[in-house]
Structure formats: C-alpha cells, structure tokens
Amino acid sequence: MKCLKCGRPAVFHMRHHKLALCEIHYPEWFVKQTERAIQKYRMFDPGARVLIAVSGGKDSLALWDVLMGLGYAVHGLYIDLGIDWRHKGGIDYSSVSREKVVQFAATRPEARFTVVDVAAEYGESMPQAAQRIRRGRDKPCSICGLIKRHVMNRVARDGDYDVLVTGHNLDDEAAALFGNVLHWKTGYLARQAPVLPAQGEGLVRKAKPFCRLYERETAAYTLIAGIDYVYAECPYAIGATSLRYKETLSQMEHQAPGTKLQFYLGFLRARKEAFFRERAEGVTLTPCHNCGQPSSAPDLCAFCRLWER
Amino acid sequence: MKCLKCGRPAVFHMRHHKLALCEIHYPEWFVKQTERAIQKYRMFDPGARVLIAVSGGKDSLALWDVLMGLGYAVHGLYIDLGIDWRHKGGIDYSSVSREKVVQFAATRPEARFTVVDVAAEYGESMPQAAQRIRRGRDKPCSICGLIKRHVMNRVARDGDYDVLVTGHNLDDEAAALFGNVLHWKTGYLARQAPVLPAQGEGLVRKAKPFCRLYERETAAYTLIAGIDYVYAECPYAIGATSLRYKETLSQMEHQAPGTKLQFYLGFLRARKEAFFRERAEGVTLTPCHNCGQPSSAPDLCAFCRLWER
Numbered sequence: 001m002k003c004l005k006c007g008r009p010a011v012f013h014m015r016h017h018k019l020a021l022c023e024i025h026y027p028e029w030f031v032k033q034t035e036r037a038i039q040k041y042r043m044f045d046p047g048a049r050v051l052i053a054v055s056g057g058k059d060s061l062a063l064w065d066v067l068m069g070l071g072y073a074v075h076g077l078y079i080d081l082g083i084d085w086r087h088k089g090g091i092d093y094s095s096v097s098r099e100k101v102v103q104f105a106a107t108r109p110e111a112r113f114t115v116v117d118v119a120a121e122y123g124e125s126m127p128q129a130a131q132r133i134r135r136g137r138d139k140p141c142s143i144c145g146l147i148k149r150h151v152m153n154r155v156a157r158d159g160d161y162d163v164l165v166t167g168h169n170l171d172d173e174a175a176a177l178f179g180n181v182l183h184w185k186t187g188y189l190a191r192q193a194p195v196l197p198a199q200g201e202g203l204v205r206k207a208k209p210f211c212r213l214y215e216r217e218t219a220a221y222t223l224i225a226g227i228d229y230v231y232a233e234c235p236y237a238i239g240a241t242s243l244r245y246k247e248t249l250s251q252m253e254h255q256a257p258g259t260k261l262q263f264y265l266g267f268l269r270a271r272k273e274a275f276f277r278e279r280a281e282g283v284t285l286t287p288c289h290n291c292g293q294p295s296s297a298p299d300l301c302a303f304c305r306l307w308e309r
Numbered sequence: 310m311k312c313l314k315c316g317r318p319a320v321f322h323m324r325h326h327k328l329a330l331c332e333i334h335y336p337e338w339f340v341k342q343t344e345r346a347i348q349k350y351r352m353f354d355p356g357a358r359v360l361i362a363v364s365g366g367k368d369s370l371a372l373w374d375v376l377m378g379l380g381y382a383v384h385g386l387y388i389d390l391g392i393d394w395r396h397k398g399g400i401d402y403s404s405v406s407r408e409k410v411v412q413f414a415a416t417r418p419e420a421r422f423t424v425v426d427v428a429a430e431y432g433e434s435m436p437q438a439a440q441r442i443r444r445g446r447d448k449p450c451s452i453c454g455l456i457k458r459h460v461m462n463r464v465a466r467d468g469d470y471d472v473l474v475t476g477h478n479l480d481d482e483a484a485a486l487f488g489n490v491l492h493w494k495t496g497y498l499a500r501q502a503p504v505l506p507a508q509g510e511g512l513v514r515k516a517k518p519f520c521r522l523y524e525r526e527t528a529a530y531t532l533i534a535g536i537d538y539v540y541a542e543c544p545y546a547i548g549a550t551s552l553r554y555k556e557t558l559s560q561m562e563h564q565a566p567g568t569k570l571q572f573y574l575g576f577l578r579a580r581k582e583a584f585f586r587e588r589a590e591g592v593t594l595t596p597c598h599n600c601g602q603p604s605s606a607p608d609l610c611a612f613c614r615l616w617e618r
C-alpha cells in the first residue's frame with residue numbers, strides 16, 4: 001500500500017478513513033487532526049495556558065508532544081497515586097509510569113512538569129485510601145478517579161491555567177459513551193463532551209483534543225515519533241467493565257470499520273441538536289468547607305470526606 | 310435446580326431474574342408477565358378488539374396463544390410475502406410459515422385469522438417488488454418492512470380494530486435500540502416504545518406485549534405449550550446487521566446477565582423522564598392520494614409509490 005500524499009510506501013492504514021500514509025505524512029496528518037479538533041470544538045486559544053495531565057501512557061505523552069510542537073504554552077502534571085504491585089509479582093506501576101514522564105521531558109528542553117505525590121500530600125496512597133474506605137469489596141477505580149479529578153482541578157486552579165487537557169482518545173470516549181448508554185446514565189450523557197466549560201471560579205475548563213483519534217492512531221504516532229511509554233494497563237483495570245466495552249466495540253469496529261467514530265460523532269450531533277435535555281444544569285455546586293473546590297454536597301466535598309477519619 | 314414456587318424439578322432457569330421454575334409454574338409466570346406488560350404500559354383494555362400479526366414464528370404464535378388464553382378478542386393476520394428460496398436450495402419460506410399458522414389455528418377452535426397474499430393483491434411478491442426497485446443492490450428487508458407496516462395498518466383500519474399487536478420480544482427491541490443508538494437515529498429513538506398511540510384516524514394503535522421477555526423465554530414457552538413454529542430465520546435476514554447486534558448483545562448478556570433488560574428498561578425510563586425531546590411530534594402526516602393511509606409525503610405514500618410503474 002502506498003501513501004496517498006506522496007506515493008512512497010505507507011506505514012499506516014486507516015480503514016475507516018480509507019487512508020494510508022507514510023512515516024512523514026502520517027505524523028503530519030495526526031498533528032493536523034489534533035489541531036482541527038482544538039479549533040472545531042473551541043477547546044482553547046493559541047495563547048492559552050494549558051495544563052496537561054500526563055500518566056506516562058501513550059496518549060498523554062503523544063498529546064504533550066503534539067501540543068508543544070504546535071507551540072502551545074503547556075505544562076505537565078503527573079499524579080503519583082502509589083500503585084505498586086510488586087507484592088503480587090507485578091510492577092511498581094506508579095514509579096515506572098513516573099519514570100516514563102521524566103524520560104520524555106528530559107529529551108525535550110521546553111518540557112516542564114509538576115508531580116503531586118498523593119501519599120506524601122494526603123498521608124495515604126490511592127490504594128491505601130481505597131482499602132480503608134471500601135475494605136477491598138470493590139475495585140479502587142472510582143476512588144482513583146475522584147482523587148485524580150480533585151488534584152487536577154486543584155493544580156489547574158492554583159496555577160491559574162486556562163484549560164486542563166487529558167489524553168482521552170476515541171476508544172476511551174466511545175467506551176464511556178457505550179457504558180453510559182447501556183445503563184442510560186442520563187446525567188453523564190448530558191456532560192460527556194470534547195470540551196467542558198469552566199463552572200464559575202471553581203471548576204476549570206476541560207478538553208480532550210484526541211477525542212476523535214483512535215487508540216491505534218495515537219499508538220502509531222508514538223511509534224513513529226519515538227516516544228517511549230508505559231505499555232502495561234493499570235493492574236487494577238484488569239477485568240474492568242470499561243475494558244470489556246472496549247473489546248465489544250473493537251469487535252464491532254472490525255466488522256464495520258468506522259463504528260466507533262460514527263457512534264461518537266453521531267452522539268455529539270444528537271447532543272448539539274439539543275436532543276438531550278441539559279440535566280447537568282440543575283446541579284448546584286457550592287465550595288467545599290475544607291478545600292474550597294466546588295461540590296454538590298452541602299459541607300465537605302467527596303475528596304475531603306475521603307481523608308476524614 | 311428446583312422450582313422456586315413448588316420445589317419440583319425446574320425446567321427453566323432465568324439467571325437475570327435469579328428465578329428457576331417447573332413446567333407448571335413457568336408458563337404461569339410467562340402469561341402473568343405478558344398481562345403485566347399489557348397493563349403497565351396501558352396497551353389495551355380487556356374488551357379491546359385486537360389484531361395480531363402472525364408470522365408463523367415462535368414469538369407471534371406464543372403471543373396469540375397467551376392472548377387467547379387470557380380471554381382477549383384477538384384475530385390473526387398472516388401476510389404472505391411470497392418468500393421462496395427453493396431455487397437456491399432453500400425452503401419455500403412463506404408457504405412453510407403459513408402452514409404453521411394454519412396448523413396452530415386448526416388445534417384451537419376459537420382461533421380466526423385473515424391471510425393477505427401480497428402477490429395476489431398487488432401483482433408482485435415482496436421479493437419481486439424489491440428486485441424491481443432495488444435491482445438486487447441491497448437486501449429487500451426495508452421494502453419488506455414497508456409492505457408489512459402498510460398491510461397491517463390497512464387491515465387493522467378496515468376491520469376497525471382497537472390495537473395491532475406484534476410478537477417483538479426483548480431481544481428484538483434491544484437490538485433495534487442498539488442500532489438506533491449506535492447511529493443515533495434520534496427520530497427512531499423518540500418513537501421506540503412498548504405502545505404507540507393511534508395518530509388521528511390514520512395510524513392504528515400498536516403494542517408489543519412481549520417487549521420485556523427474552524427470546525429464550527418465548528422459546529421455552531412454545532416448547533412447554535407444544536406450539537410448533539417455523540424454526541428457520543427468513544433467508545433474507547442472514548447476515549443482516551440486526552442479527553449482528555443480537556449476537557453482540559447476547560455476548561454481553563452472557564458476561565453480565567440482565568444486560569439486555571437493563572438496557573431496554575433504562576431507555577424506557579430515560580424516555581419517560583422526557584430525557585429525549587419528542588422529535589416525532591414535528592412530522593405532519595396527510596392521507597395518501599391513492600390508499601388514504603397517512604404519509605409524510607405530500608401525494609403518494611411510500612407503499613403506493615412502490616407499485617407505480
């Protein structure tokens with residue numbers, strides 16, 4: 001197969017776009033797609049101060065790379081959750097991930113980032129807090145999400161950033177949408193979007209520039225761009241429902257290329273046409289009495305309740 | 310496993326309901342579920358004149374059986390579409406199906422039904438009409454649906470029936486919903502419901518009393534009730550997208566029993582809470598100049614355009 005732009009051997013073929021590109025034109029296309037999404041969904045302006053949440057995985061490192069290449073003022077945030085599976089014969093996941101972020105930044109003079117060590121700042125790692133709260137009944141994923149959302153918003157507010165970006169790709173967004181639709185989580189459906197505007201002073205603006213790019217497209221970019229990242233899934237994610245949904249969607253994508261993209265874009269269209277009522281509007285947020293971040297609870301936010309003994 | 314009601318050996322186990330029943334209590338439960346759906350969704354009153362579309366398959370024959378058993382005034386309608394695959398080494402599908410309907414009615418003195426032979430009444434069988442219109446480009450399923458909807462509504466109107474019922478089961482409804490959601494067919498989503506009220510004089514009321522019952526539940530009922538039916542799928546349905554969706558949903562059901570039921574009931578809840586805007590309301594229907602049935606087209610309805618040369 002040949003590159004559609006220059007006729008040289010193609011390195012990557014996208015069946016859903018009927019498009020094959022070479023190692024020069026694929027990264028070009030990928031960067032342009034990212035920029036288009038930023039503009040189309042009015043995610044942020046060229047002069048914006050951007051905070052990017054980086055996990056050490058392929059998506060966030062690729063996004064960081066692309067945003068710096070496009071000339072955005074972007075600062076990294078790595079949240080060390082203290083996930084360590086050496087006692088179960090696994091890897092020290094958080095340390096390995098952190099090292100990938102450090103290595104990535106070391107090869108790019110303009111890359112700057114902040115590390116928030118959850119155990120050091122709050123007295124317990126994420127797994128310790130989850131163990132205390134849930135007593136091992138469930139996966140810690142919901143508590144992990146709560147901690148990450150809180151810390152990301154705190155750092156973005158404290159640093160006066162205009163927008164917080166994450167590396168969520170199309171596969172992530174389609175799987176989340178799939179779960180929300182299967183259970184008709186109407187509140188989540190109303191709020192799932194490529195960009196979430198700031199809410200008052202409290203909640204910073206959020207954007208997902210990779211929301212229309214397939215996971216294999218970000219993987220191909222990191223390969224060609226020579227970005228090293230943590231390959232392993234988070235050990236707690238093994239068997240997670242979201243991974244099952246990803247598998248199901250990938251099967252359907254295989255049978256009908258473009259399924260994920262159509263599913264997600266069709267949803268955005270239905271959303272834009274106000275097919276859904278904006279249920280999210282009805283929620284009143286007040287500042288948490290402890291940390292000051294907005295919360296739907298009357299006194300302490302869920303994050304601060306987490307650390308209460 | 311034992312019957313939850315009487316302790317005798319169970320013949321059927323429903324994982325999603327954590328319920329196992331014997332050959333006496335399963336049919337009882339099945340009939341009660343059907344009656345509950347009729348009442349819950351206010352499908353029709355005890356004294357209603359009911360027209361049931363019967364295909365010769367398990368669902369419509371089971372529904373006919375249950376409705377007669379419950380004492381409803383129900384009349385059958387078999388539409389002979391002229392589907393015959395003997396030239397391809399298959400079966401004379403429409404004749405075999407018709408024979409199942411005839412046999413079923415022969416063993417029930419109160420069963421009465423009407424046959425509409427499409428080729429005899431309109432000059433061409435469904436496959437012939439589809440071949441002429443689509444020239445073999447596509448499956449004839451959409452034209453088949455158009456013909457069935459027209460004939461069902463015509464017979465229901467001419468016979469002054471209060472409601473038209475079909476044997477659509479949960480698997481059918483969940484698969485249709487799945488397809489509508491994957492492509493965000495918002496118009497179809499707004500109109501997918503267990504009961505569709507009549508629209509003016511033109512469109513008769515429609516109801517699906519089996520919409521909360523799994524396909525394997527109707528299959529188990531026919532087995533225990535000794536109802537013989539056509540086992541084969543319609544030869545044109547092989548490879549249809551709706552069958553792919555059914556497979557995907559069945560895989561998910563296997564991994565998480567109750568998936569289909571939750572998906573469908575969650576949708577009905579979201580629908581009831583007016584989560585969706587009622588887009589269907591915006592469509593204006595006027596009588597077709599030829600047949601008088603309501604149509605969104607200004608002069609001839611799609612059915613009458615089908616037979617225009």
